Amino acid sequence: MKVITIEKAQWSQGLTRLQTAYRLFGPVKDKTFHNFKELDSLAALDLSYSNTRLSAKSLLFPQSEDLLVYNLDPAAEDANIMKEAPKAYAPRAVIGIRPCDAKAVSLVKMNFDTDEYKDPYWLNLHQATTFVGLACDAPCSTCFCTTAGCGPYHEEGLDLLLADGGDHLLAKVISEKGQALLDSAGWRVADGPETSFDDLKRAAEEKIVSKIATESLAGAETMDLYQADFWEDVAFACINCGTCTFVCPTCWCFDIQDEIFGKKGKRLRNWDSCMFPIFTVHTTGHNPRGTKVMRVRQRFMHKLKYFVDKYNQGIMCVGCGRCVRQCPVNIDIRRVCELMNNLGSANACSVQG
């Protein structure tokens, strides 16, 4: 994992060269906020952003995506054959994804790439994508990544990590894909000192003001948390929209639908949200999470307890702060985490006597 320097003056030439080998995606400003879009023109790339409104997950997991298609028209060449929807998996690169969003990709991969099931759509896109991260030197007041398992210079999920070294860029090659991208961009590089990267990292981490405590979540009794008395109060304001789940980079639930038009049909998937009332409705009409409190509780239990227990890799949250900023009624996961963690530690103490 070597560190190199790239002269800033060379940046756009490198991008132009990259365009011949990769489809490029990056943060693009749309009126008042940024979102990840395909870069039709390199001028649209705007790296002077704190973070995108929606996460980068739509790059691997589009909000609405065709899965299967069929055609019943006897005249059609492929009549009556259901097949995977045609996709383009030419190499692509995401320029300027933040380390929190990149770590989230690794967390989401745990769901889409298991021994039992592999999601071909997500995995094909993931394999085709090279992630070029942009370290955060000016984190927001709502960023709590350092206590959520990552940080402003975290490398998990990235192939290459860029940092602003003043008059030059610092780049850390993290994987072979990252090296391949560097070679393709053809930037004139020089070896950089590992130390300046570490200094920048330390400085950035010190700027994080928001922190959560999670040490008592794993040891907490699940039923104690489930039956806690604070859920009514936490859930009251919730309007059960899908905002938190849709802006969250680690949420991946989807709903599969069939749509038919004339003789053709397709099976597609759309993002779904555990906040929606019909998320758990059975065909009988029974709904095991029929009330708002049950749904809100489930969301936080999943993120901060069930995931922790199941995978032993920390919480299912990267501290990007989007849900905190976008929730229409200001329900704050950091506050809920505190309630849950405090309950966990309070009960632990009483057990240990």
Add this chain to the structure above:
Amino acid sequence: MQYMGIEGDRLHFSWISSAESTKFVRVVSEVCAKVKALGPNQHFVKKEAKVA
């Protein structure tokens, strides 16, 4: 409907009793003529879900 971009001449309302055959013919002919003059409707048409 007009506010959202459908041309006004595509939507018509008329009270016609089943006993008013002449009015029926007149109204139908008028509506057909007006809509034909606008050409095929391009708005609010979904052929198949346009998604990724």
Add this chain to the structure above:
Amino acid sequence: MSTYTENIRAIAQRLLKSCQVELVIGFRKGTQPMMNEPCFVSTPDAVDQLVWDSNCGINLANYLTNRTEKIGIVAKGCDSRNIVTHILENKIKREQLVIIGVPCQGMIDKRRIAAETQGEILEVAESDEQIIVKTREGRQTFAKADVLQQNCSVCIHRNPVIYDELTADLVTEQSDVDPYADVRELETLNSEEKWNYFEELLAPCIRCYACRNACPLCYCPTCFVDESKPQWLGKSQDTMDVRTFHFLRAFHCAGRCTDCGACERACPVGINMRLLTKKLNKDCFALYGWEAGLSLDTRPALDIYQTNDPEDFIK
């Protein structure tokens, strides 16, 4: 504004202590600048959480639907009109409610302030006339009147139309405001331009339904977007489906919408969907002289038939 907070707390405490209500629904201070969190208080000693300021834009009538308890509800002008509509539509009974009326001076538009501020907003304070925004770089001050939510800047029903308690003196209603100026401007465009305008307006929509869920009017047990067997509307990001969701929801609010602005406030991507509901409000007013939620004694215009209902569009 601090007197509003004190009075709300005092009234809430009195109502809870005397068991007139089982809970009081109001706002508590949020963790984010310019945000407050709707909350409920069920014990007299917890009333100090309640606050009131210019960030109480969410419509609290939304939390009344189908509740069975006796409730004290903090309600500004538009909220109170939605309470009237709720009572007329049998979503809550008048006897259950002790309405803590708030003569409203307008809510501030957090998006507008953020757009006009350099750097990340860390804290926002307000005085009677000003909003003081603190960022890492320094301070910026705005005149409150310049940064009100758009619906508040043209509001003519700032006083609660129904109340049992009042937290402050009634305010003078604004006159000389034109609530439909932007709608009228849109009406002058031709069909193609109108179509494209809404195409662009609705392009960022992510079907999160925050607008629908923040709206007190949207209380159907199964919303039309969730119907299946048969499915009324696709759930995908197809632009036709997205557009249909918005305009059909607006139609369902026709004659009932009080322009409280909760929908726009809730939207995570900043869509001005009030351009649809306001058009319908304008039409209802022009055709029937009707404004929603002003009185418990009249049925809504789209609820009843009158012999002089306009018919000139029927040939």
